[in-house]
Amino acid sequence: MLVASEETPMNLSRFYIYLVFGICLILFTACGGNSALEFTRAQVEGTVNYKGEPLEEGLIRYVPDGEIINGQVAGKPIFAKIEQGKYQIPAEKGATVGKNRVEVTRYVEAGKQGNMSGGKAELVKQIIPPKYNSHSILSVEIKEGKNTQDFDLK
Known part of the structure; x- marks a missing residue:
């Protein structure tokens, strides 16, 4: 049971300050801080066919x-519709230059469940x-500049 007192607002505000500080600290260290490896992005476009038809x-x-360096791979995964x-x-949101694994997903409605x-x-x-997704065998080499990567999935 929480008993109201004059100290409660101060304790709560101090709690929230520590909470926000802790979250920021976790996010900073999780994002790698200054230890992140440098990488270059490149423009990628292409087509995706599934069973002979455009997806x-x-x-x-x-x-x-x-290559893994100090437990990290340079670059970040990216998505496109x-x-x-x-x-x-x-290019500004592009794929990391170098070897990339490629995953393709397509979800469809399968009914409703109570x-x-x-x-x-x-x-x-x-x-x-x-x-082609969770256990993808697709792999490409992305080069600097414009890349065209087409996929014909069976």
Whole structure:
């Protein structure tokens, strides 16, 4: 039970200051601070076909897969929307130059399921085989400048 007193507002505000400070400290150290490895980004565009047809919509993800230095790989994973079988990633948000693993995902509705609150939750399923996403066998070399990467998934 919380008893109101004149000290309660001060204790709460001090608590929130420490909480915010702690979160900032965690975020700073988790983001690598000054120890992050340098990397270069590049523009990437292309097409994605699935079973011989342009993939209507989905996501493509480029994940840096280069040399590990001090437990880190230089670069950051990036996503792009696939629409009507095409995707485009501008250089400022681009893929990391070097070797990248590529993942393609496409979720579709798979019905509805009742939940404990009596409502219905939409179910979705992944239609792209795991060998192209969660266990991707797709790998490309990204070079500086403009890159075109087309994928024909079966």
